[in-house]
Each structure stands twice: as C-alpha cells, then as structure tokens.
Amino acid sequence: xxxxxxxxxxxxxxxxxxxxxxxxxxxxxxxxxxxxxxxxxxxxxxxxxxxxxxxxxxxxxxxxxxxxxxxxxxxxxxxxxxxxxxxxxxxxxxxxxxxxxxxxxxxxxxxxxxxxxxxxxxxxxxxxxxxxxxxxxxxxxxxxxxxxxxxxxxxxxxxxxxxxxxxxxxxxxxxxxxxxxxxxxxxxxxxxxxxxxxxxxxxxxxxxxxxxxxxxxxxxxxxxxxxxxxxxxxxxxxxxxxxxxxxxxxxxxxxxxxxxxxxxxxxxxxxxxxxxxxxxxxxxxxxxxxxxxxxxxxxxxxxxxxxxxxxxxxxxxxxxxxxxxxxxxxxxxxx
Numbered sequence: 180x181x182x183x184x185x186x187x188x189x190x191x192x193x194x195x196x197x198x199x200x201x202x203x204x205x206x207x208x209x210x211x212x213x214x215x216x217x218x219x220x221x222x223x224x225x226x227x228x229x230x231x232x233x234x235x236x237x238x239x240x241x242x243x244x245x246x247x248x249x250x251x252x253x254x255x256x257x258x259x260x261x262x263x264x265x266x267x268x269x270x271x272x273x274x275x276x277x278x279x280x281x282x283x284x285x286x287x288x289x290x291x292x293x294x295x296x297x298x299x300x301x302x303x304x305x306x307x308x309x310x311x312x313x314x315x316x317x318x319x320x321x322x323x324x325x326x327x328x329x330x331x332x333x334x335x336x337x338x339x340x341x342x343x344x345x346x347x348x349x350x351x352x353x354x355x356x357x358x359x360x361x362x363x364x365x366x367x368x369x370x371x372x373x374x375x376x377x378x379x380x381x382x383x384x385x386x387x388x389x390x391x392x393x394x395x396x397x398x399x400x401x402x403x404x405x406x407x408x409x410x411x412x413x414x415x416x417x418x419x420x421x422x423x424x425x426x427x428x429x430x431x432x433x434x435x436x437x438x439x440x441x442x443x444x445x446x447x448x449x450x451x452x453x454x455x456x457x458x459x460x461x462x463x464x465x466x467x468x469x470x471x472x473x474x475x476x477x478x479x480x481x482x483x484x485x486x487x488x489x490x491x492x493x494x495x496x497x498x499x500x501x502x503x504x505x506x507x508x509x510x511x512x513x514x
Contacts (some may be wrong), residue, residue: 214497215304217455224461228259229268229280234371236390237264237281237448240311240478244450247472252464253349263369264389265344266296269451278456279465283314283344283388284447284492285423291496295347306404306499308462309469310447310491315391315427316348320384321377322404328356328411334383337366337373345370348444349386353424355414371395378403389481390448392433400436407434409441417498418444423494447492448480452499462501486511 228245231237238261245257257279262268268280269290289295290302318328325331331353337351339345346367353363366373366382373385374395399405407429410418415426427445431437450469452462473484489506490513498506507514 182231190331213303214306214454214499216500217277217304217453217458219458221365221455222458222461223278223456226253226255226257226394226457227258229262229264229271229277230259231262231264231281232369232371233261234369234395235264235387236314236393236478236480238307240390240448240476240480241281243476244469245476248465251468251472253459255461262342263340266290266330267343269297269302269305270300272451272453273300273302275304275453275456278453279308280451282449282451284310284449284494285347286344286446287449287451287496288423288494289347289491294430304453305451306462306497306502307490307493308450308452308466308502309484309497310449310488310493311469312390312448312480312488313425313427313445313491314344314388314448315429315443315445316352316386316410316424316428316430317389317391317396318352318384318395318408318410319377319396320387320406320408321380321399322406323383325384325406325408328352328358328408328414331356331384332358332362333364335364337368337376337382337385337387339367339387340369341367341374344446345388348424349417351418351424352386352410352414352444355418371484374399384408388446390478390483391429394479400434405436407437407441410443412442415442416442423492425492447488449492452502454499456460457499457501459499459501459504462499463505464501466499466502466505475513487514490514 230241241259245259248257265282265286271277290297338349370387376382424444429441
C-alpha cells in the first residue's frame with residue numbers, strides 16, 4: 180500500500196463534468212438505482228483510492244483503509260492519493276481513472292441525479308460501498324469578533340474548492356442567511372490552506388465539512404482564539420428540508436475549546452467504488468473489511484464506523500452489487 184500526495188489534480192470541476200457527461204452511455208438517467216456492471220475482462224486489482232486534502236480526515240482514513248484492504252484481501256494493491264475529494268473522486272471513478280473514492284453522501288446523490296456540479300453528466304458506474312460516519316459543517320473564526328453567520332456578510336471566507344462538497348454546504352448556509360455571491364470575498368481554499376490563512380489573519384472565517392472531531396482544529400486552538408459558529412435551528416431545519424444535508428449537533432466534548440453544543444448540518448462520509456472495474460466479489464470483501472477491521476482505525480472516527488450508519492445518506496443512490504450482497508446477508512437496511 181502506498182499513500183501519495185498529488186498536487187490537487189489539475190482538472191477543473193467543469194472540465195471533469197464534461198468528461199463525465201461523455202462517459203459511459205447506457206441510457207441511465209440516474210436516480211433509479213441502476214448501474215453499469217463490468218465483466219471479468221474489465222475488473223482490476225491494482226486500485227487507486229481517491230481521498231481528500233492532507234489536513235482533513237479523508238486522507239489519513241483512506242490511507243488506513245487502503246492498508247486494511249491490502250492486508251486482508253488477497254492479490255490486490257491499493258494506492259491512496261490526496262485529491263480534491265467528493266466531486267473529483269466521483270468524476271475520476273466515472274472515467275475509470277480511479278476505482279475507489281471517499282465522498283460526501285450529498286455529493287453522491289447529486290451525481291446520481293445529475294444535479295448541481297453534475298448537471299448534464301451521466302454517472303452510471305459509481306456504487307455505494309459504505310457510509311462511515313457523519314461529517315459536520317464547521318464555521319470557524321479566530322479572534323475576529325464574528326459571532327454569527329449574519330456577521331459573515333462582507334467578510335473574507337474560505338468556502339472550499341470549486342465543486343467540492345464543502346463548497347455546496349458553504350453556499351447553502353450563506354444563502355439561507357441572504358448572503359449571496361458578491362456579498363463576501365470567497366477564498367476557494369482547501370481545509371489545510373484555510374487554517375493558515377485564518378491564523379495569519381488573511382481571512383475572517385473558514386467553512387469546512389469534516390468528521391468530528393478533527394485533531395487539527397484542537398491544534399489550532401492551542402495557539403489561537405478559535406470560535407465555532409452555529410446555525411440557527413429554524414435555518415438548519417429549512418436547509419435540511421431543501422437539501423441532502425441533515426441537522427447535527429457538535430457536542431461540547433468534541434473539542435477542548437468548546438463549552439456548549441453547536442448546531443450545524445451534516446452529511447455522511449462514504450466509500451464509493453467503480454461497478455465497471457471493481458468486481459462484485461472484491462466489493463463484497465472490501466465492505467466486510469470496512470466493518471470487521473474498524474477497530475484498527477487509529478483516528479477517532481473509527482469508533483463511529485458501524486452497520487448503524489452504513490446506508491445513512493444513500494438516498495436513491497445505487498449500492499455496488501458486492502456491498503448489496505454483504506448487507507443482505509447481514510440484515511442491514513436503510514434507516
């Protein structure tokens with residue numbers, strides 16, 4: 180198993196989706212649970228696993244699961260790489276440039292339904308393997324005096340890379356408060372870069388979606404006056420009704436600097452796999468390994484990986500046939 184840091188691969192989200200729209204053409208319009216399935220000549224065992232930015236949870240988590248897969252499944256190699264995460268990973272799986280990827284559940288559903296960044300695209304060979312844990316939107320400031328989302332009007336805000344799941348959440352939250360594009364200065368930064376900008380005073384706030392807790396936020400709080408801003412309950416519920424996000428509370432014991440719970444929005448972090456390049460048997464083994472060896476994950480999120488959330492957020496998206504067989508055998512049903 181190798182873990183590579185690639186420069187955030189150069190394709191823009193727009194170019195990516197043009198490629199995706201020209202990809203596999205089997206007449207599937209998305210959203211009906213149908214996927215294109217490969218045959219023996221299509222399946223591969225040298226797998227590339229797209230994760231996320233190096234400062235988030237996806238990158239180390241993907242690396243640890245790559246090690247678990249290699250150690251417990253015969254005759255495969257797994258190369259875990261740093262990427263722009265959700266949208267990029269789905270597009271690359273669709274183009275058969277990667278075989279595995281981590282993604283937010285809302286981005287997966289948008290892809291299947293050809294919505295948002297995937298408008299006009301035909302994503303018909305990406306199947307759900309497992310939902311791992313909830314990911315919460317964090318709205319973070321450092322000693323700026325900003326106390327509410329309303330205060331972000333006119334601010335410099337890191338809102339996530341173009342086409343990322345974080346950008347979708349950022350746009351939804353800001354728009355719900357009447358803060359539209361042009362009402363603030365957007366910094367399209369990854370999580371790790373936004374932390375440096377925050378601490379140096381170059382931006383006023385950063386919005387990012389990450390598994391809770393994320394250790395780097397506690398590290399930032401050790402040297403900076405970190406503030407985590409919540410979303411008002413009525414606004415959070417309205418966003419949840421209008422999107423694929425769920426309301427979520429970040430509990431006080433999640434971070435050393437937090438004194439009370441913070442209401443926000445969440446999605447599920449999910450493992451996805453190609454249905455044209457990953458065989459049913461291999462996907463079955465990977466699904467089993469995700470849960471059987473969750474205790475080997477050294478990150479705090481490992482404690483959250485159970486059958487309870489395996490299908491949380493899948494919506495009308497398709498399961499990979501191998502994962503579907505695993506869940507049927509183990510009596511796992513959609514909540």
